[in-house]
Amino acid sequence: xxxxxxxxxxxxxxxxxxxxxxxxxxxxxxxxxxxxxxxxxxxxxxxxxxxxxxxxxxxxxxxxxxxxxxxxxxxxxxxxxxxxxxxxxxxxxxxxxxxxxxxxxxxxxxxxxxxxxxx
Amino acid sequence: xxxxxxxxxxxxxxxxxxxxxxxxxxxxxxxxxxxxxxxxxxxxxxxxxxxxxxxxxxxxxxxxxxxxxxxxxxxxxxxxxxxxxxxxxxxxxxxxxxxxxxxxxxxxxxxxxxxxxxxxxxxxxxxxxxxxxxxxxxxxxxxxxxxxxxxxxxxxxxxxxxxxxxxxxxxxxxxxxxxxxxxxxxxxxxxxxxxxxxxxxxxxxxxxxxxxxxxxxxxxxxxxx
Ligand SMILES: Nc1nc2c(ncn2[C@@H]2O[C@H](COP(=O)(O)OP(=O)(O)OP(=O)(O)O)[C@@H](O)[C@H]2O)c(=O)[nH]1
Ligand SMILES: [Mg+2]
Numbered sequence: 001x002x003x004x005x006x007x008x009x010x011x012x013x014x015x016x017x018x019x020x021x022x023x024x025x026x027x028x029x030x031x032x033x034x035x036x037x038x039x040x041x042x043x044x045x046x047x048x049x050x051x052x053x054x055x056x057x058x059x060x061x062x063x064x065x066x067x068x069x070x071x072x073x074x075x076x077x078x079x080x081x082x083x084x085x086x087x088x089x090x091x092x093x094x095x096x097x098x099x100x101x102x103x104x105x106x107x108x109x110x111x112x113x114x115x116x117x118x119x
Numbered sequence: 120x121x122x123x124x125x126x127x128x129x130x131x132x133x134x135x136x137x138x139x140x141x142x143x144x145x146x147x148x149x150x151x152x153x154x155x156x157x158x159x160x161x162x163x164x165x166x167x168x169x170x171x172x173x174x175x176x177x178x179x180x181x182x183x184x185x186x187x188x189x190x191x192x193x194x195x196x197x198x199x200x201x202x203x204x205x206x207x208x209x210x211x212x213x214x215x216x217x218x219x220x221x222x223x224x225x226x227x228x229x230x231x232x233x234x235x236x237x238x239x240x241x242x243x244x245x246x247x248x249x250x251x252x253x254x255x256x257x258x259x260x261x262x263x264x265x266x267x268x269x270x271x272x273x274x275x276x277x278x279x280x281x282x283x284x285x286x287x288x289x290x291x292x293x294x295x296x297x298x299x300x301x302x303x304x305x306x307x308x309x310x311x312x313x314x315x316x317x318x319x320x321x322x323x324x325x326x327x328x329x330x331x332x333x334x335x336x337x338x339x340x341x342x343x344x
């Protein structure tokens with residue numbers, strides 16, 4: 001019987017792999033994003049089922065246990081995702097602002113090019 | 120030469136106060152031939168737009184709320200589209216005394232490129248705002264050599280030709296600082312005049328978070344971002 005963390009990681013990876021598939025089907029992201037995330041989750045599945053496989057890897061990275069490595073890599077992934085979110089949100093903000101402003105200004109009549117009559 | 124003046128008023132849920140503000144704007148202004156009032160309804164869900172229209176203002180409407188900086192930018196662009204020579208910014212919540220408007224215009228006519236009001240940093244202003252406004256103005260002076268003692272005051276007037284040297288990106292309250300920084304870099308002569316200080320609301324708009332964000336932006340502009 002594998003330890004609880006392993007089961008947890010396995011279940012989590014399966015759930016995320018499924019969610020990524022759904023996200024891809026709903027076109028929330030493209031094929032590239034789908035492959036990227038599925039590789040991540042597949043990797044997690046392998047690690048959770050056969051942690052021994054990666055023990056030498058853990059040693060070369062000078063981390064005591066494999067799960068520590070997973071945590072460290074997880075932090076890196078989180079950082080990357082946060083960055084990606086930030087970029088996307090900034091872009092959306094700009095686009096919304098532009099759209100809302102253009103809609104507002106479209107109703108304002110342009111001043112005639114001829115100089116105004118002096119009163 | 121009589122000028123076309125556009126008074127731009129950003130308004131977010133200001134239905135209760137807006138009518139009073141609009142009716143108090145003086146008709147007689149120095150050297151002004153024509154006066155347009157533009158209210159930017161920044162995605163309000165109350166009667167702000169209706170009140171403005173009823174009072175005879177031109178209403179420009181943001182479909183969703185973008186923030187005070189964005190609202191004033193849209194309003195200013197609308198003013199230029201209407202052919203304004205002079206643009207005035209005035210808040211919708213009654214904090215900017217309409218009787219000071221002729222003196223703002225007068226300062227432009229005397230040779231300033233732009234002018235803002237300076238509020239008194241005592242009694243009616245809550246102590247937290249006194250501290251915040253002082254602090255931001257001092258930081259602005261230290262970082263950019265801008266001598267304006269009240270950088271956050273949003274009661275201002277400028278010549279339309281100066282717009283390209285002033286135009287800001289900030290959609291939040293930081294726009295007031297941003298325009299001063301940009302103007303300074305373009306050599307715009309920005310004067311100040313004292314105005315009456317009015318505080319009506321129990322804190323509504325700005326807070327400590329805004330002050331911190333403005334400070335952060337000031338530092339990043341100094342660093343060249
Ligand atoms: N709070 C807020 N005001 C907005 C917004 N868009 C436009 N405004 C208008 O911008 C003007 C200034 O807003 P205030 O929140 O009063 O800002 P302030 O006067 O600098 O700060 P206070 O001292 O808290 O009143 C008002 O006329 C608002 O109606 C927005 O998204 N939020
Ligand atoms: Mg106010």
